[in-house]
Amino acid sequence: MKILCLLKPVPDVDQLRYDRARNVLVREQARLILNPEDATAAATALEIKRAVPDTYLETVSMAPRGARPHLEDLARRGVDQVTLISDLRYAGSDTWATSRVLARYLETRDYDCVFCGTHTLDGGTGQVPAQLAELLGLPVMVGITALAELDPRAGQAVVEVDGERALLRFAVALPAVLGFQYNPDRKLPYLRYADLNRDVSQQVVVLGNNALGLAETELGLRGSLTQVRRIEVDALETKTPLRLRADQEGLDTVCHWLEQKGFVQP
Amino acid sequence: MKRVLVYIDEEAVEDSLALLEIGRRLYGEQGFCAYALAAGGGSGEAGRRFDYVFRARSGALPNFEAAALARCIAALHQAYGFDVIVFPATHWGRMVAPRAAARLRAGLVADVTAVGSEGGEIWMARPAFSGRLLATVVCRGGGPVMLSVRPRVFTQRAPALKSAEFIDIDVPDTPAPGVRLIERREKPAVRDIRESAVLVAGGGGIARDFPLLERLAQALHGLVAASRQAVDLGSAPRAIQVGQSGKIVSPRLYVAIGISGASPHLAGIRNAEYVIAVNPDRQAPIGSLADIVVEGDGRAFVEGLLERLEAPRTQSHGGRG
Numbered sequence: 001m002k003i004l005c006l007l008k009p010v011p012d013v014d015q016l017r018y019d020r021a022r023n024v025l026v027r028e029q030a031r032l033i034l035n036p037e038d039a040t041a042a043a044t045a046l047e048i049k050r051a052v053p054d055t056y057l058e059t060v061s062m063a064p065r066g067a068r069p070h071l072e073d074l075a076r077r078g079v080d081q082v083t084l085i086s087d088l089r090y091a092g093s094d095t096w097a098t099s100r101v102l103a104r105y106l107e108t109r110d111y112d113c114v115f116c117g118t119h120t121l122d123g124g125t126g127q128v129p130a131q132l133a134e135l136l137g138l139p140v141m142v143g144i145t146a147l148a149e150l151d152p153r154a155g156q157a158v159v160e161v162d163g164e165r166a167l168l169r170f171a172v173a174l175p176a177v178l179g180f181q182y183n184p185d186r187k188l189p190y191l192r193y194a195d196l197n198r199d200v201s202q203q204v205v206v207l208g209n210n211a212l213g214l215a216e217t218e219l220g221l222r223g224s225l226t227q228v229r230r231i232e233v234d235a236l237e238t239k240t241p242l243r244l245r246a247d248q249e250g251l252d253t254v255c256h257w258l259e260q261k262g263f264v265q266p
Numbered sequence: 267m268k269r270v271l272v273y274i275d276e277e278a279v280e281d282s283l284a285l286l287e288i289g290r291r292l293y294g295e296q297g298f299c300a301y302a303l304a305a306g307g308g309s310g311e312a313g314r315r316f317d318y319v320f321r322a323r324s325g326a327l328p329n330f331e332a333a334a335l336a337r338c339i340a341a342l343h344q345a346y347g348f349d350v351i352v353f354p355a356t357h358w359g360r361m362v363a364p365r366a367a368a369r370l371r372a373g374l375v376a377d378v379t380a381v382g383s384e385g386g387e388i389w390m391a392r393p394a395f396s397g398r399l400l401a402t403v404v405c406r407g408g409g410p411v412m413l414s415v416r417p418r419v420f421t422q423r424a425p426a427l428k429s430a431e432f433i434d435i436d437v438p439d440t441p442a443p444g445v446r447l448i449e450r451r452e453k454p455a456v457r458d459i460r461e462s463a464v465l466v467a468g469g470g471g472i473a474r475d476f477p478l479l480e481r482l483a484q485a486l487h488g489l490v491a492a493s494r495q496a497v498d499l500g501s502a503p504r505a506i507q508v509g510q511s512g513k514i515v516s517p518r519l520y521v522a523i524g525i526s527g528a529s530p531h532l533a534g535i536r537n538a539e540y541v542i543a544v545n546p547d548r549q550a551p552i553g554s555l556a557d558i559v560v561e562g563d564g565r566a567f568v569e570g571l572l573e574r575l576e577a578p579r580t581q582s583h584g585g586r587g
Binding site for chain 2: 013014016094096127128129130133134138139165166170172232242243244245247248254261263
């Protein structure tokens, strides 16, 4: 069985700082983390590989080259091939341009299933899994809470989805794109001490557009179908709160405030 | 006359119908013709608010048939030339919209919170980086403008009653069906936290005491909500999770107990009118959105507040006179 797992390194949003003087988001100091839902997908794939050792697992990331050391650890955790798609010309790609790049690479690969997270922490649109599926002509299911069965010989996966009104179970024909929901119980395995400095360069493949051969008009901002016109930080405006302690005085003040605002009757 | 198509998710009919508001904001009440695609259900309700309602001739086409639905939307666009196509940002809307946009080679903007036009160009605002930035985005290329909107983000004015013309459409051929529903277990119906004016939300810091939060919510005539951490710990169902990966809420009052306020959570409560945050850490990020920060133990706070709120009305609260 061959599983491709899409993994996006994202900045830890809680470490982002806004430079009001320059009107830019300072991302440099924010550490990179693996998008949590993508990590759930990768952890699920690694569990399958442990149970079925002849499973071949490749992770695919589209990211700046600086993400390489971060991604290399995946090989130390048991991933067979870590693929980093990186090219300066891809900068500014929206979800459509990103999906085009990923689809072009996936067309060159042989696989039974594509795993990924449902959403990412940064853009958060959740559009890439379905756009990618459309480009590749594959079925897609996202918001997966459990993978009950993955049987390439039978050509199907059985997945569970926690829907708004019901718990649902679907059979999805393989190959398919399966988007997982974050699961705190499904974590990437710890790195073994012996593996910390293991040379994994043979398992890492870095490639750019020279290998993929997309036209210049399909790349980055030019290849995007959406364009950011303005970034505003109004959302970052903060209030100056009344600060209280959870003592009698504080509780009295809160009660009085609730009465004043009409949330409780005096 | 402009043409606006709204995709109706049969699991969220009312929220889908309300997206007509996008057309009204862009083109005014009389400035557009309203089309609904109700392939999986909800055509009756849509018929009272839209001008035209598309139904699948061969019977209901359920929302998980994203590939077939995307083909329907592309075929309809070829025939009618929509200016704008709107999707509810529900689980299923999020699966259908990107497939349809990919077929149409059209830009798609997710989770739009404001729309407008400038010099004939439609702009859409959406939060990014867990709500820390608001990006104004435009679509390029020749396709329709496509967007998804989270339920209840736009408040709809009282809709005009209409009597739609129903149009039965043929579902374009798709490759062999890729997704098959094999089991559906209904969840117990719970009130939607997005409809409540008051929410008492618990996080990891009070995960063991959710029954107490229920009492406080009752005393304040509200509902209980939860952070992702509380849901992950098994203290609350996912249906009441607030935040980027849960529900975006806009209550008048949001009482956050034991919630530190990671960015994805804050993204879900930015529209709350008032926020009271109770946390032992006075520097917790939730304070940045709060009107009142109570520093201390969440359980002690809730118990103390309940003592006061549940006391007979005649009893005065000490210290306030």
